Amino acid sequence: MTAPHHILLLFVDGLGIGEPDEGCNPCCQPGLNYFNHSLAQTFPRSLKGGGIALGLDACLGLPGLPQSTTGQTALLTGVNSAKEIGRHLNGFPNQALREILARSSLLATVKKRGYDAAFLNSFRPPFFDYDPQDILRFLSVTTVSNLYADLPFFNLDDLAAERSVYQDLTGEALVADGFDVPLFSVEKAGEIIGRRSGDFHFTLFEYFQTDRAGHSRDLGRARQEVKKLELFLETVLAHVDLDHTLVLLTSDHGNIENVCVKGHTTNPAMTLLFGCCARETAARLSSILDVAPAILHWLPERSLKT
Secondary structure, eight states: OOOOSEEEEEEETTOBOBOSOTTTOGGGSTTOSSSOOBTTSOSSEEOGGGOEEEEEBOSTTOSSOOOHHHHHHHHHHSSOHHHHHTSOOOSSOOHHHHHHHHHHOHHHHHHHTTOOEEEOBBOOHHHHTSOGGGGGGGOOHHHHHHHHTTOOOBOHHHHHTTSOBOTTSSOHHHHHTTOOOOOOOHHHHHHHHHHHGGGSSEEEEEEOHHHHHHHHTOHHHHHHHHHHHHHHHHHHHHTSOTTTEEEEEEOSSBOTTOTTSSSOBOSOEEEEEEETTHHHHHTTOSBGGGHHHHHHHTSOOGGGOO
């Protein structure tokens, strides 16, 4: 079997598979082709364009609601970070989690194995005003992962040159804060991420407005976020060579799929796969702990490749 030439991991914060309740679950709205899943359905499910959908256990074997920091660390390392520290953790990674990321993050491991990797989110100027080591306690899991992998961070010049995309896709948040940057349509953001994924063996892009919309408990806002995500993914797929690229979209825990409850959920993390080796990869997945090993399966040590 021919391995993917490129792997694109789209990490979407707070996206689970929820109950088939249109009054609480924005994924039950009409007109969706990729995110129209509920617990009433049987998984894995086939998707438009040859994709496949499934749900991954995000609870990490511990009681309580899954949280972003331990969930993301588990997702990006394959290490059960919640069990390592004895609890689910929200906010920023503590020292124990940073040590796990330093040893085992996807970005660092891919690089060590001799492949090109990139984290395609744009960063605002204040980030570059500090020595990252001085602000480690306030950096996200993905940021810490990129830092420990010693990979470059993309700035607003990169955004203007269409080499990276801001976390809200369009850059509207940057303009609202007074930054002189071009505004992208959602389609343009998808085009950039899809095209740029062909420049590296492994690319990561993070989108967390879904989690914020879930916490807002505003169904209208949540529906708009899911529609936005649908358009983004559709455009990404249109600008990727799916014969040679694996696209994997997944999450760290549930949230937006039930705006009728406060906080996160224990629902399965929605996971969508497209392109090269999608079904073979899906067969390796049952928990968010399986995502990193499944990706690394296709990126063996360079010295071991024949």
